[in-house]
Structures are given as structure tokens and as C-alpha cells.
Amino acid sequence: MLARVQYALVVFGACYVVLVALLTVPFFQKHAIFMHAVRWPLFANFDLTAKYNLPVHRTLNLRITTSDNITLGAWLVFPTNALQKDDQPTVLLPKSTPTTSEVDLSISTRPTILYFHGNAASRAVSFRVQAYTSYTARFGANVLVIDYRGYADSGGTPSEIGLGRDARAAWDYLIAHGAKPQDVLIVGQSLGTGVSAALANELSQEGVQPKGVVLLAPFTSLDALLVDYNLFGFIPLLRPLDVIPFATTLITKFVRHHFDTQSVLPNIKTPILIAHSRDDFDIPYFHSLALFNKLLERHIPPLPPLPTSPVDISQADWDEYQSKLLARRVGQAQLVRKQKIDGFGEISTFDNSPGNAVVYVETLWGGHDRIGIQEGVMDLMARMFNLTYGC
Template identity: 30%
Template sequence: MDLLGTFAWSGGGLCVIYVLLPFIVRLFPWIAHKIVFLHFVEHPKVVFKDLKKPESFGLKNTRNFYLDVDEESTIGVWHALPENSGDQIDSNDGFWEKKLQEGNPIILYLHGNSSSRAQPHRVELMKLLCKLNYHVVALDYRGFGDSTGFPSEDGVVADSYFLYRWIRKRSGEVPVVIWGHSLGTGIGTKLTKQLCENGEPPDGLILQAPFTNLKHVSKLHPFSTLFRFLPWFDWAILSAFDRIGLHFKSDENIASVTIPILLLHAEDDFTIPHELGERLHKEARRVCEVTSTDIHFVSFDKKHQYGHNGLYKSPELLQHVVNFVASLKR
């Protein structure tokens, strides 16, 4: 086959794949599941390091431990102490759990898809929050990092719920704030909905790069650019989410959230477009008229180029967080 023929064959093959891929996803919806969670993808800077050693990622005064959620899931957890805790650190569990009762606010951090709690931008945010003298407790959901099991919408929310109750049992009246990023905002909003409905609400909810629901973000995500204009995109791709129980309907779940909410979004976020954060904010404001919930939306100018993962670089971020946490009432 001559060179021209080779190119023609390759081009034709790509066209066939382009047309058939949505049908393949509909036929095998587990592919959509993997695309949503990407739990098998690890960050290059993390892959050869040991999650049991958070100090190797630059986190001081941080311990690693594991919790058995159910028969399927054992989750890996990091607990980073506030900077004002000092350097006299004891290795026994009692020391760390007692620290949770000393009055410093506690952030339960729920990360987005792919990689683990050790992904660099997640670690950098944890460091900043510790400098604010907050505890940070971060987990890897089932199937992520060194946690066992296989992720699902209900499963990752169950893992987060279990860790929240573990914290509450040990923290007493100390404020606990749930912080979700990206996919973690969908997890965090659904978790907070359940907690509010069950009479055990957190003190605040922070949503970084939030979205309305999985179908909306799937239509606007860069990965779908080549396929979203196909007439069968909804029928093939989006229907696969329903078949495997993936919804993350934050625009519906937020109606049951009765605690203060802070939304953070960069204008140049191309992974989860800023407009989805605005739409969720608008829906939350509408609900607030009924629940009297305090809600704040902070946009970060595109000129700073924070994108999807870079808000930790913002000098203004910490003040927004400090003001929000200080406004919470127990």
C-alpha cells in the first residue's frame, strides 16, 4: 500500500471509531463509569511514592491511617494538623483524635476524579489550610489511591459519610466544614444533603469548581468536544450514566442543604466551565429564599490563569475561606 493509501486507510479508520465510539459506550456503559471516575489514572509525581508516608509529599505533622467502611471498602485517610499544633507529635491514635477536640476548625476534603489524595494541587491546598490553623482530613474513595473496592456514586458518598461520622464522634462541638473540588463537589453536595436530612449537618459547605449535574458537565467537558454535536450523543453517552446510576445532581441535592455555602470558581476553568458554577449558584439562591441559607459565590478573574486546579495560588483565596469559616455558628 502506498503512502497516500496508508493515510486514507488511517483516516477512514479514525472516522469509523469516531462514529462508533458513542455506540460502544452505550453497549458497554462501564466505559462511561471509568471515564467519570478515572480512578485508575495516577499523577506522574505520585506513582512511585508511598501514600503511607505523607511527609514524602511535603506534608508536616500528618498521619496516614485506614478505616473499614463496609465489606467492599477500606479507605486511606490523611489527617494533617493545624500549624499551631506545634512539633510535639505522638504516634498513638489517642493523641491525634484528642487534637480534633481542641477547637481548631476541621476541613473534610473531598477531591475530584483521578489520582489520589497526594495529587500535587491537593497537597498544596492542604498545606494552605493547615497554615490557617485548620485540621484537614482527606480520603481516597473506594478504588482510588490505596483504598480498596470499586467506585460508584453511592459508594463514594458512603465513604465520605463514614469519615464524616468518624470525625464528628471525636470532634465534639468543633466546627466541621465539607470542602469538595470538581467531582468532589457533586459528592460533597449529595453528602451534605443526606446529613442535613438526617439531622447531623456539617457547619459549612465549600464547593470549588462546582457543576449542576453530571449530564450538564459531560456536554461541556473538553473530552466531549468531538462527540457532543453527534445527533445520538444524548442517546448513546448520557443515557449510559442513567444505566449505571451516575447522576451527581447537585442542582437538585442543594435544595436540601440548610447550612452556609461558599462557591469558588475560576473564570478560565475549561474542565468545569464557570457558567456551571453560576447556574448552581443561581439555583442555590432560589432555594435560599425558602431555607434562609447563606450562600456566597466568588469568581476568580481569568487573567490570573488559575484554571481548574490552581485556586490554591490565589492570594485572595485564604481570606475568603477565613471569613466564611469565621461566620459559621455552632
């Protein structure tokens, strides 16, 4: 019996070593990060929108071309009354998809949510579809969602740079059809938060300000996430390497796609909502807290650097450090407004700049995939971004 246990441990250890080693190989790393080979639903036909619980008369299956000539599959979903024809009172439902003029009218006169989903599968997965239909119904907004290159019916192969181009192509599509930047809310979930932050940063560099940015279950950076990530929600991916000095650092040096949200987020000049659930077993919620604190950092007194060796720390150094630490805590308490809601979670808010609030909501429930359709989170989105209920 003991021999069998030892054999099983050896096999498990060998498999783990092989898995970690494969993460350093670009081909396998790309598939592990993007999971674009996971085709779900199987044999999807994106023209048959009703098959995925979307209204055929209010959903367009689009093809959007990127700056590097990659064709992306996309859905544009309209709110309930956006395409209602007053001159056809006896028609219960329109017989055809929206016309170009109807598309332009809805995009130019209503808010639009530009939605970037997480890794794996496609835009037709049920919980993602539930987000589109919830947002059109609750906010009276259009929703444009793309499948990144390499996913579903989109061409090409994914990369960090490539997904950035995909996001920009989706943004440019909306602007070309009459959307005003201040009417477009950028929403990202999981991997899509890295895409959303990169797009918002690019727009900020150009002096363009969207309605806002919503990050649902985000991570600080992909490098940091690999250290904290739990495979299948409960198997720590790199934590076993902690027993080997510098092993984790060495592995992360091979990461080709960084999605460093923590670095670009302070550049974004627009209201930001960060939402994360405590029962998210894929990405720990402290990643969102770290992003919130990163935005807060420039508004509170900095900490003085301490000598690297404890023997070099004088009493004066230590006293100054403690004084600045207290000043930071006082400054944070004065800036951040907190609201605890029993049975829901806690909301923290501060003003990043005049008119640009940063809100972090840490919910008790919602998991990883459904945090964006948590009722309380949608209420926050409506109030924060002035999205009216219904149509």
C-alpha cells in the same frame, strides 16, 4: 494529498464513534468518569508523608472502614501548633506521629476541613497536597482527606453510591474522635463537589448542620457535564453529536452515575461557597452559575408556563410573561449583592435563610485544579466560615 486527508478524517471519525460507543458500556464508563486506574504518583508510599511535602510529625496515614466494609486510605493533617508540647522546649521537632489523645484533642478543639478531591490520581498529587498545607497554615484547621474506594491504597471499586458511603465514613470518623458538626467544613473539588453535596444533603435530612460547604469547580450534574465536557481541556466530547437529532440525549440515558448536585443543593441547610474560574477548561464556569441560580430560584417570582406552540400564545399570555420576567429581574437585583474586584473576579451573595449565606465567586484565574488555593478564594473561606489565620 486529498486522499490522505479523507483517510485521516475517516479514521478520526471511526475512533470518535468507538469512543462514544464505549461510554455506554458500564465498565468503560466507570473508568472514564472516575479515572481511578490512573495511579499517580507512581508507586506511592502513603506512609512516607514527607516524600509528598507533608510534615511527618503532623500527618497521620489512616485506614477508615466504611459501612459496607471497604477500607479507605486517608491522611489527617494537623495545623502547625496543634501538637506542640510545652514540656519539651528543647525538642525542635517531635520524633513520632501524633498519639490518639493528641488526635482527639486537636479534632475536638479546632475546626476541621473534610476534603474530597476530584477524579484520577490520589491524595498525594502535589496540587492537592498544596491545598492541605495551605488550609492548615492559613486557617489553623485540621484537614482530613480520603482516597475513594478503588483509588490509590483504598479497596473496592468506585460508584456513586460507594463514594457516598466513603464520604459518610470520613464524616463519622471525625465525629467519633470528638469533632462537633458545626466545626467541620466540607470542601469538594471537581468530582468531589458531587460527593460533598451528597453528604451535606444526607446530613441535612438528619438535621445535622456542618460549618458549611465549599464547592470548587463544581458541575450541575454528571449528565449535563458530559454534554459540555472538553477532553484534555479542548476537545468537545459530545458536541459533534449535536448534528444528529436526539443523539446526545440517547447517550446520556446510559449514564449510570449522576452526581446530581443541582437537585440536592436546595436541600442543604448550611452556608455554601461556590468558586469557579473563567479559565477552567475542564468544567465550564456556567455550571457554577447555574447552581447559584438554582439556589436563588425559590426566592424570586416564578415564570408562568407558556404554551408549547407559538400560535397558542395570546397577547395576554405574553404580557403576563413579560411582567413576571421583569419581577424576577427586580427580585434578583434586590436579593443579590455583587462586588467586582479588578484583577480578581466577581462575588455574588444572597441569604438563602437566616444565617446561611450563599456566595458565588467567579475568578479570572485559578484553572480547574488550583481554584481552591487561589489566595482570594482562601480569603473568602476564612471570612465566610470564621476560620482564623494561622494557628
